[in-house]
Amino acid sequence: MDPSILDGYDPQSFYCEMLRGSASHVIRERLSGLSIDALKQRAAAANAELYDLGITFTIYSDAQTIDRILPFDVLPRILSAEEWRHIERGIIQRITAINLLLDDVYHDQHVLRDGVVPAELILGNHNYRPLMRGIDLPHKTYVNICGTDIVRDERGTFLVLEDNARTPSGVSYVVENRHMMLRAFPDLLDDISLRAIDNYGAKLIAALQEVAPAGVADPQVVLLSPGTYNSAYFEHVFLAREMGVPLVEGSDLLVEDDRVFMRTTGGLSRVDVIYRRINDDYLDPEAFVPESMLGVPGLMRAYRAGNLALANAVGTGVADDKAVYAYMPRIIRYYLDEDQILPNVETHICREPKALRYTLDRLAELVVKPVGEAGGYGITVGPRASLRELDECRAKLVADPANYISQPCVNLSVAPTLVDGQIEPRHVDLRPFAVTGSSTWVLPGGLTRVALRRGSLVVNSSQGGGSKDTWVIE
Amino acid sequence: MSDVLLARFADCIFWLARYVERAENLARILDVNETFSRDSRGGQNWRPILQLNSDEKRFFATHPAATAQSVVKFYVIDSGNPTSIISAIRYARENARTLRPLISTEMWVQLNVFYNRLAALGEDDLLPGRLAALFGIIKEACQTHTGITEGTLFRDQGWYFYQLGRYIERADQTTRLLDIKYHLLLPSPSDVGSPTDVSQWNALLRSAAGYHAYRRLHTASTTPARIAGFLLLNQAFPRSVHHCVREVSQLLSEVKSRYALRHGNDAAEELDRLRAVLGTLDISTILSEGLHEFLDLMQQQLNAVTRDLSIAFFGYSPEASQAQTATPQ
Numbered sequence: 149m150d151p152s153i154l155d156g157y158d159p160q161s162f163y164c165e166m167l168r169g170s171a172s173h174v175i176r177e178r179l180s181g182l183s184i185d186a187l188k189q190r191a192a193a194a195n196a197e198l199y200d201l202g203i204t205f206t207i208y209s210d211a212q213t214i215d216r217i218l219p220f221d222v223l224p225r226i227l228s229a230e231e232w233r234h235i236e237r238g239i240i241q242r243i244t245a246i247n248l249l250l251d252d253v254y255h256d257q258h259v260l261r262d263g264v265v266p267a268e269l270i271l272g273n274h275n276y277r278p279l280m281r282g283i284d285l286p287h288k289t290y291v292n293i294c295g296t297d298i299v300r301d302e303r304g305t306f307l308v309l310e311d312n313a314r315t316p317s318g319v320s321y322v323v324e325n326r327h328m329m330l331r332a333f334p335d336l337l338d339d340i341s342l343r344a345i346d347n348y349g350a351k352l353i354a355a356l357q358e359v360a361p362a363g364v365a366d367p368q369v370v371l372l373s374p375g376t377y378n379s380a381y382f383e384h385v386f387l388a389r390e391m392g393v394p395l396v397e398g399s400d401l402l403v404e405d406d407r408v409f410m411r412t413t414g415g416l417s418r419v420d421v422i423y424r425r426i427n428d429d430y431l432d433p434e435a436f437v438p439e440s441m442l443g444v445p446g447l448m449r450a451y452r453a454g455n456l457a458l459a460n461a462v463g464t465g466v467a468d469d470k471a472v473y474a475y476m477p478r479i480i481r482y483y484l485d486e487d488q489i490l491p492n493v494e495t496h497i498c499r500e501p502k503a504l505r506y507t508l509d510r511l512a513e514l515v516v517k518p519v520g521e522a523g524g525y526g527i528t529v530g531p532r533a534s535l536r537e538l539d540e541c542r543a544k545l546v547a548d549p550a551n552y553i554s555q556p557c558v559n560l561s562v563a564p565t566l567v568d569g570q571i572e573p574r575h576v577d578l579r580p581f582a583v584t585g586s587s588t589w590v591l592p593g594g595l596t597r598v599a600l601r602r603g604s605l606v607v608n609s610s611q612g613g614g615s616k617d618t619w620v621i622e
Numbered sequence: 623m624s625d626v627l628l629a630r631f632a633d634c635i636f637w638l639a640r641y642v643e644r645a646e647n648l649a650r651i652l653d654v655n656e657t658f659s660r661d662s663r664g665g666q667n668w669r670p671i672l673q674l675n676s677d678e679k680r681f682f683a684t685h686p687a688a689t690a691q692s693v694v695k696f697y698v699i700d701s702g703n704p705t706s707i708i709s710a711i712r713y714a715r716e717n718a719r720t721l722r723p724l725i726s727t728e729m730w731v732q733l734n735v736f737y738n739r740l741a742a743l744g745e746d747d748l749l750p751g752r753l754a755a756l757f758g759i760i761k762e763a764c765q766t767h768t769g770i771t772e773g774t775l776f777r778d779q780g781w782y783f784y785q786l787g788r789y790i791e792r793a794d795q796t797t798r799l800l801d802i803k804y805h806l807l808l809p810s811p812s813d814v815g816s817p818t819d820v821s822q823w824n825a826l827l828r829s830a831a832g833y834h835a836y837r838r839l840h841t842a843s844t845t846p847a848r849i850a851g852f853l854l855l856n857q858a859f860p861r862s863v864h865h866c867v868r869e870v871s872q873l874l875s876e877v878k879s880r881y882a883l884r885h886g887n888d889a890a891e892e893l894d895r896l897r898a899v900l901g902t903l904d905i906s907t908i909l910s911e912g913l914h915e916f917l918d919l920m921q922q923q924l925n926a927v928t929r930d931l932s933i934a935f936f937g938y939s940p941e942a943s944q945a946q947t948a949t950p951q
Contacts (some may be wrong), residue, residue: 200735201727376720388723395723400628412626413779413935414883 349390
């Protein structure tokens, strides 16, 4: 056999997405025909193109903001059709349950009365929105766009780490990464039955039109962004373009007689559906944070009057809370009478005394996470933490146990990654994106995030993570 | 996208076009000043360019003297100067970034690359021997933008507001180009018609890319009056004020009727008046009443049109639109 660029690659005891996967042998063979120098050259050309596109420009000196830099690794992460089918079924099951949970929580609250989920966990949650009580949503769909964070342990089992049911981001990188790979590696992609992903925008707008207020014939959809200085503005542009809808900011919209309008060259023009990339808190200064400059006064009045659809709905944050996550196996059983297709990572809810004791006893083995934070902030990884960090974590846990959960440290799977001119194993996760109108559709593959620092398990872009193209191959 | 256009986007695309047009014309003006600024003893005078843009106060606050080097640096790479080429392209790029949902990816990429290229320039690139080539590169990048826009920008409402901005800015810049000549001659009007004067007028024509067209019209004679008349009034020359104003007027009436836009009548009336003036006055009348005064009047009326458009279509309140024409978006 010819020498391969993967010859010196050693994933150690971790599950390797490239070496273990049943669908990746074709790609392994094709990669073996490439020299490391050729790979480096193509990677450099791809990154130069991203620079020209302005996707990875570094510092935006005028406004002192930094555009999101998500380094792109050219070695794809590969999933077989069979693996994908399993993930897809699991995600659809989860989103179905989450939507049923939200509809219940904002209506009759059977789930609380039946004691499946502790009432205070829901009703005392900052993201629970009493304003949503009694509102009937089309198709009872609360979560139109969901990004589910999935990891794989050393045995290759897929586990759900987190549901992102508010405003998940990253889908633009999925599509842009694919465009980049098609240009830089046409020879790798040739004739391999790769699932296409370029219909995301069409699926998204169709779903958004499905949830438009009843009786609107040709609903006007817009995307609401916090503006050009938001770190995800690139993605907002991408989505608006893919859907062919106006990209608006709060100041472009106004509410009159409980109806929403945008300011156009021809005067005011009706808006029926808003895909908002602004958190609940800032959406409507009349209803939530009064100082918000990003939102639109009166939006919630229009929403409650049934003249407006919001995607995602207000108040979904109560379902993707890290504490509620722990109850997902029971929630799925309660609503669907099914076992979880994609299991949770074992989770200890520190608000429960037994779980707190368990966590404190095994702090050095566990990962401790605050329930309210996103982006990998505030996490203590026991096996990697210094004694001082463990002491600090212990103090926080004792002071406010309800704010924390703990989980065993999952040895995330790895994938070969080009780092400093060499190919080395790096830990990866997977965030597939699902779109729900009257039914749920999952974009094949999703965003594979990779922890570029050697040994690091944290894949978040704010913590030194990058991304890979994800290929679902028949 | 449906046929509605956000007021904010109309504003942004109008100014995107203006800033690129402005950068191109500033490169033309700086280029031609190389020729103009030499007096009979070979010394250079760059002060008129500062006067032209009303930048003297700001310039002399940070520079002791208007040397060729300091003025060129101020207008090409000084990102702290809002009237520099790099600032114009930065504002254009900012607007393009906001407008990415509307404009083509190729338009965005070219402006992004153009800006990055300007941002990488240093003082060494502004040495006298390199200036002409640099201005050539800048003009060409602006024209590339225009070409990409022509070939890729979808022709809906956004396109109209882009074109409106482009032609208003071009008309304004042509009046400024002519005004340089006025400023330079101000101290000694008796020079009119001297050999230096004629070569300067030729340089002026060249900077506006009008030399050959002018020659075809007026085979033998180069008189200041004819050249000024050509740049102001010729209906076929793409940079003439008359041509630009007619385009603006037609574009406005087209976009209003095609998209049933109710507002914008003030601007339309303003443009009608401008067209009437440009269509009836001849150059000798203009010169006898004062070229500078006439150019000033043109600039004021173009500003008034911009103000009317801002109120009618871009969502400005009448008070807020007062200061807006001069300041970057």
